[in-house]
Amino acid sequence: MRSIFLLALGLMGFPAMALTNVDLYQSQIVLDKSLEKPDAQARVKGMEEVIVRASGTSDAVQNPVIQKALKSNAQYIAQLSYGQQGEQQTLKMRFNGPQIDALLSQAQLPTWPAQRANILVWLVEETQSERAIAWEHSNSTTLGQMKAQANTRGLPLTIPVGDFNDVTGVNISDLWGGFALPVGQASQRYPADAVLVVRASNNNLRWTLYDQQPKTIGVTRQAPLSGSNNGVDAADKMINQISDYYAKQSSVVVASESSEAIQVRFTSLDNAVDFFVLERKLQQLSSVASLDILKIQGKQITFLVHLLATPAEFEQQVLRMREAKAIAVEPVQPVLVPQPQQDVSIVNEQGENEPAVEQALPEVIEQVEPKVVEPQPALMFEWQGGHYVAPAPTEVEEADVNDEMVETDIDA
Incomplete structure (x- = not known):
């Protein structure tokens, strides 16, 4: 089965990820x-x-x-x-x-972890005469401070380039007024995990962080985060607050060596791409030391996950994946094996029953086979990776196809 997956991997591409290393x-x-x-x-x-x-x-x-x-x-x-x-x-x-x-x-x-959310930044600066958007190559002091502090904290930022599509695709009034739907529509051309709208006036910053993909902004009811900062270091304070927010979501305290391993099962893996995306994402988690595949059956796969952190921290990191949904693990009931009933009395010479001093084993005792129960995994998740779709196979001309069947062995 593993060989089939490896073969399929060579025939299809992975979906593009917005996360930045x-x-x-x-x-x-x-x-x-x-x-x-x-x-x-x-x-x-x-x-x-x-x-x-x-x-x-x-x-x-x-x-x-x-x-x-x-x-x-x-x-x-x-x-x-x-x-x-x-x-x-x-x-x-x-x-x-x-x-x-x-x-x-x-x-x-x-x-x-080094893989972090990529944030698209719309910065609108207000002066006495106008409001203007700071583009990638703008000579903006506030934008320069944001970039420098983001580099220090390791927070990936993407600044709009300011080309024709940007200029015609977004209105300054929509950004300044906080209208979510136009912001999401204008941001979809960029591979971003989140969108930050900043309104700057003198040394005052008001910001709104949409921690979601651009295509869902203004469509879903997910509430954005917002804040304000003042002073000459307002940009530094803002970047620190946003960095702390994302670090708190993804960071774990890692043990010095792997001290625990748990079984984890994922369901609803529709194709080979789902499998490899899941495996790669698990291996990238900072709480995971290594993975062993225990079982592949249908659309389910069971891993033995060697941990560098606690199972609770690992579970929280998995749940932060957009594709993973927790499934309750039902406890396994113990199996009771019935014992054969034996007579514990004998008959004395007067024909009266009295307790036996010593009971001999019967000649034949029917053996009751215990029910074999497969151990349940510690954690179970449903994989909702519907957008990972394998491309249709390319048609091959008949002249290039051999009539004879060729069997190839692929090592796992």
Whole structure:
């Protein structure tokens, strides 16, 4: 069965995913030549940036274990080089990913997986004379601050390019007024997982986050998130709040080694694409160490999942997949095996019954076979991947088809 799935994989493509893979372990810090040891200070700052980005926690650097590790930051650096940012010299650093992950585990800090939601940003800035949308290449101070802070936190942002389709597809009044349906329609051309509408006036920001795919904005009743920030660092505060929101959704505290494994069953897998998308998504979860396929039967598959976190944390991560819906697992009732009844009395010489001192075993005892009950998985989910549809097979000309049947063995 596995071989059939592997063969099918080579004949079809995967659906496009909007999630963005963030480079968690690189950092570039401007060297402060006024300090006594600028390189040493830059290494500490660079490692702090990586810790915050990988954990999704702003105050992770205050952890006592992290504070000790920062003093020996050199052992966590994999590559080191100098760069230039304008007229300023920078120190480029790439940290060892497995070592950083192990450090977070030792510190009992969460890890925010590298695959993160891609957010489309509509920024409308108001001046005394007009309101204008900040496009990708706009010379906007607020947009620059948002990009810089989003890079620090590892929050993927997409800015509209401002071409003809953008200019004609959205009205500034719709963005400023918070009309959801036009925002969703204008955003559908971009591969985004969420849409952020920001209204900026001086140092005041009002924002609305639609944490859903653009095509559902204004169609479903899902309520958006909203907030406001003031001051010269208003953009930083906003990005931090949104980063904290997504990190809280996806982060888990990972144990240092796999200490538990559970059986998990998924139903309603209609085709090979569903299977491989599910398997890939499970392997990408930060709470999963590895997967073993125990059974494939019809449209169901049962995994043995080796965990790096608790089963509850794993279950929460699976439920965050849009395609997974929990199914209640019915408890298995114990099977009682009836025992044969035996006479426990004998007849004495006077013909009266009296209790037997010792009961001999009967010559033949009918054996009752216990009912074999297949163990139930700890968790069950229904896979709702209806939009993962395999493409129709391509027609092959008769001249290219051999009359003889060729049998090929494919190793799983």
